[in-house]
Amino acid sequence: MGIYGAINSAVSGLFAQSHALENISGNVANSQTTGYKRLDTTFADLVSGGGSRQATQVSGTTYATSRATNTLQGDIAARDVDTYMAINGEGYFVVTSANSVVDGTTNFEDTDYYTRAGDFERDRNGYMVNSSGYFLQGYELNPDTGNPIGDNPEVIKISDQPLAARKTTGITYQANLPPTPETNRAKANPGLANADLLQTAGTVGPVTATSDITNADKDAFVASSISGGSITVYNQNGTSINVELRWAKTADDAWNLYYAADRGTNATDMAYARIGEATFNPDGSLNAMNPGTGVAVNGTTYEIASLQVGDVSAANVNVSFANDSLTQFASNSGAATSVDLAQDGYAAGELVGISVDSSGRINASYSNSQTRSLYEIPLATFEAEYELERVDGAAFAATSLSGAPVLISSNGSIVPESVELSNADIATEFSKLIVTQQAYSANSRIVTSADEMLDSALNMVR
Structure with missing residues (x-):
């Protein structure tokens, strides 16, 4: 081999260092690319012939190959975008790219790609797209x-369609009623016998312990009852109904529950509708519940067939006092205490925001304060992820050597409102650049020295 072999070895070194320089250049260029995985360079030697013993062999040439760093985590940086996400640990987002747009409809490629670039944002069509133009895929919920619905992820598309209203079916009610209520009538008539009871005499209309309250008797009723709180419920089409509740004591350990009906302004129109009666044991616990007109009792629940306030009504609304939530314990205030009401309905709502949580679910927030989980984001893993094929946009494609993607059993987790930065560090790349530059210069020096030696050999015959 001799001098010509030395030239060949040096030239191979020049090619190898050029390969390393190209990788360094690409890594530096992508040092700010979200989700980018740098390419390092590995050098290998090619042994020249010359015998079976090293003593008779020469070092030979070299060649360079790229080494993937997919398994090396980039730094995770917080961002103030609700739909950004990073992967902490192993795994890739499953994405695809647009093929064409026909009549405003986006058609997608059949090929799946995989990326760590989680800077996804919702576009005008509702798709989740990252800065490289890849469309996120997930399981619809x-x-x-x-x-999840189905076993195969699909392109995520979030609709602007309003969230439909939900009718109120139940009100959970907690309250403690005082043994002696301090009504306005009682405060105005100290010492009057039974001043704390429902006023059934001396009113314009006939008031009994089992009747509804008309407008003619509204003021007298309010003066001889106490507030039981209020709550907004919703009917079938999401119309809100403000339900104001009042309690009136009718006898020792006996109370009537009413709601403000407001069904007109005439004297005989209903002002308050009676829901029913509750009686208590001497220890203050609930004894029995008796229904009013149009109401049934089921255990500790009043079942109201039609709850109507003004011209608006909601059918089949239950008022529940489950788990000993209605009591008559001693109270110094003379008012209902520990009052807590909740209901299960809501009005229709417009989409106001999209976010991602740490469990990898895309959640939609609506103007009616409701939140819905729409999609679950899977993470793909591979048996040999370093064999993935790199494609444009910090993404990868599966190959026969990488194996098929596995969408379960990932050790990675999703970090909301964050992105994974490039794992290429400029300082490290510059240090490798210095070594590569010196090695390239040394190989070029070998070529120069070999050329000078050839000139000397040629001059011998002159």
Whole structure:
């Protein structure tokens, strides 16, 4: 081999260092690319012939190959975008790219790609797209169960369709009623016998312990009852109904519950509708519940067939006092205490925001204060991820050597409102650049020295 072999070895070194320089250049160029995985360079030697013993062999040439760093985590940086996400640990987002747009409809490629670039934002069509133009895929969730629908991820598209209203079916009610209520009538008539009871005499209309309250008797009723709190409920089409509740004591350990009906302005129109009666044991616990007109009792629940306030009504609304939530314990205030009301309905709502949580679910927020989980984001893993094929946009494609993607059993987790930065560090790349530059210069020096030696050999015959 001799001098010509030395030239060949040096030239191979020049090619190898050029390969390393190209990788360094690409890494530096992508040092700010979200989700980028740098390429390092590995050098290998090619042994020249010359015998079976090293003593008779020469070092030979070299060649360079790229080494993937997919398994090396980039720094995770917080961002103030609700739909950004990073992967902490192993795994890739499953994405695809647009193929064409026909009549305003986006058609997608059949090929899946995989990326760590989680800077996704919702575009005008509702798709989740990152800065490289890849469309995020995930499992659609069943709105009733919250479980994924199907086994294959699909392109995520979030609709602007309003969230439909939900009718109120139940009100959970907690209250403690005082044994002696301090009504306005009682405060105005100190010492009057039974001043704390419902006023049934001396009113314009006939008031009994089992009757509804008309406008003619409204003031007298309010003066001889106490507030039981209020709550807004919703009917079938999401119309809100403000329900104001009042309690009136009718006898020792016996109370009537009413709600403000406001069904007109005439004297005989209903002002308050009676829901029913509750009686208590001497220890203050609930004894029995008796229904009013149009109301049934089921255990500790009043079942109101039609709850009507003004011209608006809601059918089949239950008022529940489950778990000993209605009591008559001693109270110094003379008012209902520990009052807490909740209901299960809501009005229709417009989409106001999209966010991602740490469990990898995309959640939609609506103007009616409701939140819905729409999609679950899977993470893909590979048996040999270093064999993935790099494609444009900090993404990868599966190959026969990488194996098929596995969408379960990932050790990675999603970090909301964050992105994974490039794992290429400029300082490290510059240090490698210095070594590469010196090695390239040394190889070029070998070529120069070999050329001078050839000139000397040629001059021998002159």
